[in-house]
Amino acid sequence: MPADWKLVLEDGTVWPGRSFGAGRPVTGEVVFNTGMTGYVEALSDPSYRGQILVLTYPLIGNYGVPRALLDTGLPHPFESAAVQVLGLVVTRSEPRYAHHAASRSLAAWLAEAAVPAIEGVDTRGLTRRLRALGTMRGSLCPADAPAALPEDTLDMGRLVPAVSRPGVHRFPARPDGKNLILVDCGAKHNILRSLLSRGVNVVRVPWDHDFLAGDLCGDGLFLSNGPGDPARVPELVERIRLYLESGRPVFGICLGHQLLALAAGGRTFRLPYGHRSQNQPVVDRLTGRGYITSQNHGYGVDAARLPAGFYEWFVNANDGTNEGIRHARRPWMSVQFHPEAYPGPVETGVLFDEFVQVLNET
């Protein structure tokens, strides 16, 4: 089949391929993920909003896209209600899917969601380039489109408002359970599932909701994952800073980790090409114990400028970047990786246990 579509990168390189999915031109940040499975979870992860995702695993779509099963009121195994990525780049999209739960092909799902995709691209070569030169902007467009990159389809910095769901939602788990405020910056469903299954009542609020008002009766605060630059949501950072004064437990994941660090007085920075895979090794600095984790982030917390009173909890064994911080005396902790997994290894799920225990004891 001839190439009818292309990926153009900021550095001028052109990666020809064939269009599948929606066939709509888009422009955004191009990032790669090295996971071998879990494309349904990854594509529905709000942290990918605004990004063109390159999957390095060469065969994608083999098991199709499943029917949504309702699990604690949330569609399983989807991480949100929509396809979140701006575009998708694969070596080969498999139209003949086979799985007992599959209801449609990957291409059909993307087309329904109006998300464009391209196949036939040397994703390994592309990844080597992104890895060497850092994350770049890129455009998915027809083969005959002009070489110059158009403007980004979405504002790449301030994406949290775009993914945060409006309205306050209460997810009861147990009448005698603690009440936790989940600040939705693009929370993956599995964070909710992980908390509910541990008997915590969750109140999900939008990113800009005033959770300091006190009407929510929150016993603690949970800062979710999400897309973009944490420094671009200063109003949320400020609100978290004020919440910390209450001394109540706080837990953050991914973007939530960065937000907690900023609120407590730390610094964040942009990683050259981010961490996006399901085999990121992290080490617990207190115990020396290693974990394999699922990750998806382009920004990190500066370990050299940790906020006062915090120590480095986890560190990445590959590149030494910070993977978690924890306050020495207060019940405040956050991790850069995803203990809720989905996709990826579930071994750091114990952190939810730990936080729920802290929550229950305060």
Added chain:
Amino acid sequence: MTPVRRQIDTLAAEYPAETNYLYLSYDGSEDEARMGGAPRVLVLGSGVYRIGSSVEFDWCSVNAVRACRALGYETVVLNHNPETVSTDFDVCDRLVFDEISLETVLDLVDIERPEGVIVSVGGQTSNNLAVKLARAGVRILGTSAASIDRAEDRHKFSSLCDEVGLDQPRWMEYTGEQDLAEVAARLGFPVLVRPSYVLSGAAMRVVWDQKHLESFLRRAALVSPDHPVVISRFETGSKEIEVDAVADHGELVIWAICEHIENAGVHSGDATLVIPPQKLYLETVRRVKQAARLLARSLDITGPFNIQFLAKNNRIKVIECNLRASRSAPFVSKATNVNFIDVATRVMLGQRPRGLENHTLDLDYVVVKAPQFSFSRLTGADPTLGVEMASTGEVACFGEDLYEALLKSLAATGFRRPRRGVLLSIGGDEAKGDFLGAAGLLKRMGLALHATSGTAAFLERHGLPVRRVHKESEGRSPSVVETLFTGAVDLVINIPERYSDQESRDGYLIRRTAVDLGIPLFTNSQLARLAVKALAAKRDDELLVRPWSAYQQEAVRRAARAPERPAPGARPAPPRALEREA
């Protein structure tokens, strides 16, 4: 259209992969391999392990690579078996983990532009590519593809043997058009039936009469002028001899001669090999060496080769000649302390080593290579030896004499000295007669003898009382299987009457039960007799466990002392290892 080399990389390029562990892909947009500046050699490996092509060829590949590197070449290995040492990333400069096929090799030659390709150390798979590669203009290092073809092609090889005056077992190519009865009459039974291009004894069968020949050809072979079946005279009662050697432009550089303990008819991969030979006439050895010289010269061999001979009454016949490293190359290298593959590789690269000492008959020790079988894990398989290879491994041991070396090798393959009783079931009068002496030895060793009806009657007639047990088909107690289950027997000697006699259910039940109960089993008359003699001659505590280097150092010390011994002008003594066959 040329593929690119990509790195095998468990992190999917998230972190730069450092190993030169590559595969070929038509899908890539860039080549990822790091190239050095030195001239390159491409070595074809052995591919998947299977019965008949295993770790011995991997040893050959690795040693060829080491020799190339020692000579300053950059080495590229093509192999796709992760179990091998040649696919360890630090063995060669670049490992290409891909199939060993014409297409892959040609692509790789386009990319790598090597000085040449070594096809003779990876076994038959890579050797089979020689002619096609040469036709495509690839430079084969060592012996020319034309010579390889001349040795592989039965017709060409036959006429070569005729030309130089070497005898071969009679053979014919049957295409389905000739009269089978006439073919059989010309060759005489028994005959060996096999496909025309030999691949590790696949689909071979010994057939003893016209009826079975017809039924076998009907069942097991597609016979046509395009797919002829080779039918050759099967020589019974012959000894089998193997020569492993290296030649340089037709001149013999080093050689080693191994003797099979089993008579011809057991696949060379399943045979028990001895070096130096213990029971060959000097004249046979001389003729074998002469034949090796002749073939080396007429095939203009440069590199490793292997010849298999039949020997009977000083007459030798050539069974086959492979212009590549053979399965026994590592064995003879260890036994003679000369690395045949290292020498062969240097020769193929035009750098013949000087001052090589070649010991094959005058070794100060005996080395035995015994096959290791996996019958206990192959449920239902008939544990018997034949023209198809069945062993899955091998063990070689050194000893002061044949008995010590044999007992150590057998022990290493799981054999245990019998303490209680031996079950004898020997087919055929000749074999029974042959075994009489060994049966007496077993008795004298204080072992209880159990024997099946025919064997028992024979032994009793010759004054050896035994406990009679019944074959299963006799339907009487005590049966063989019952006896084996009592634990009274810790060695079974079952000699099937014919090599292909796999139909006999009684024999099968004896052998299978022995294997299933973990009782040591001999199915070959020559090996069984030799093992009994060895058991009688050596106690287990007389078997010395010594490192390989101890044998080599001793040999060096003896060699240093050797010139003092013979008086000036004395005729050189015949090699110690040779004795006349009784």
